[in-house]
Amino acid sequence: EDQVTQSPEALRLQEGESSSLNCSYTVSGLRGLFWYRQDPGKGPEFLFTLYSAGEEKEKERLKATLTKKESFLHITAPKPEDSATYLCAVQAGTYKYIFGTGTRLKVLA
């Protein structure tokens, strides 16, 4: 069964304290892995798409990496404005996307 599991469910960091979020997936044929940021009451905002193991992408303080079984979202020196829920999704078919339940990140000043 296609599945996406994100950990931890919630994470509290001090400003400047780097950490990583994990997205483990099981899918028969990965067509893409996606990271989104979601603020409370808003739609998910696209961050990254990764297609193959070994691929890495960066944007400001965020860096996403991909292996054959999991993806990591590394947050370097986070700021309070990085507080949000981060969602991971995999594309398991042409129109089939499986989403994880997200990691709620809180960065304290």
Place this chain on the structure above:
Amino acid sequence: SQTIHQWPATLVQPVGSPLSLECTVEGTSNPNLYWYRQAAGRGLQLLFYSVGIGQISSEVPQNLSASRPQDRQFILSSKKLLLSDSGFYLCAWSGKGETQYFGPGTRLLVL
């Protein structure tokens, strides 16, 4: 650049009433369109997707239906709302690439 709109932003409806949520996309042609529902503590659940005008595929049998009357318009409807229909409804689009882009969402509360 592409923009996706949803309205209304918030809706409170009584049980048994009808529903119509609208989604429109600007800046792209022939997008794939999707309706998702997001419940607290759960991942996004795909409800419907459409690859063209009048073409609707349903992922989960339920009290809802979808229509695509125009290329960049996607509508989610119900004839009679249930309490279980409450949630956060998200519309998304994708082009020829696989990445989905989401709208701002509609918060629906059925009382």
